[in-house]
Amino acid sequence: MTRKDAITLYTADTPNGLKIGIFLQETGIPYAQVALDLGRGDQHQPDYLAINPNGKIPAIVDEDAGLAIFESGAILDYLADKYGRFSASTLAGRTQVRQWLYFQVGGIGPMLGQLWWFLHGAGGTNAEAIARYRKESHRLFGVVERRLRASRFLAMDDYTIADMAAFPWLRTHEELDLDIADYPAVRRWLADIAARPAVQRAIAANRLPGASRHDAAATVARA
Template sequence: MITLYTDSSPNGFKITIALEELGLTYHLRHVNIDQGENRSPAFLRLNPHGRIPVLVDESNGITLFESAAILLYLADISGQLLPVEPAKRWEAIQWLMFHAASVGPVMGQRVHFELFAADKIPQAISRYRRLMDEAFTTLDNRLAEHPYLAGDEYSIADIAQFGWTHIAQVIDFDFSTYKHLSAWYQRIGARPAVQRGIALPTRATGA
């Protein structure tokens, strides 16, 4: 049995989308971050860093945190959402890592400094807007030549990127000028499994 510990966040949505796409049976445990449940002793035993998502696969004795690691694990046990041919497989992993290292952290910092920080620091806001523009330009250029980040196949790289792009849309970070990224976002967002995934455990409602 797979148990997913998650909340309504971009990193959480990556895993609910993947599980819905794969049609795997899983139990959902809502970890309410606003109420500090991610800092409880029970949760910290699963992830000492105190962040969601966490996936526990009792049948294999596996407990994982970090969304990219969980996506790779789900692709591995299902044989889906990751190309088989080595060059294409590594291309998908490359774009998954690009998201994990260069897109998610930048967007997270922009959200913090622009929306949540008590003191609005113009230099920080400007920096993370610029870095986000550079990352989105890279994605837009890639998607100008390919329907999906891994090339011709929908993969965990797309699922990872969609989680944060969806939150950008929810909180009105406008990316409409990136026409290929915007078209990709609409195309991925229309998938039934994606629609189910972003509704779990509850829909994101903005900052």
């Protein structure tokens, strides 16, 4: 029998943290949330390193399965398999979902993350790096644009974990000073996902400090 709050999510207010919150809110799975203070270095404490040896967020602990899982793409893949939601029923379909999920993990996240760092975190101006990562970010937006002209969502016409992975990053275009006027399909997709009530709840929950519990009712009250 599954216990209430069997999933514990360790997270922070970042795009990678938001991915997992979106899945949990979309499915309505009760979970406990532990917000780590990255500036304080909570992610490097021994008790957390026992859960995620890489010292990053997010991570989950599934008490029912006795598993600690880190890396956002692996977590989404695990949750989709466990709960049978937001992936596909066939091998071909699951492969399609996974390739777009890994496209985000290996491309969108690292490149937009580097652009954010050189714009906001490096403490100086490195015009060459900013130009490089802005160009690559636009290339990735172009890949997504072409895909979304052929498909309502990234992997297929249905909403999947691939969309949950990419949305938190691509929605940061204003913060990254990226003009997305030339990507109308991306703009439509961003608006469609942002309008989902579960996504709005996940964004609100992701901003909450400290350790707290979130089931569907509790989070709606706080949103």
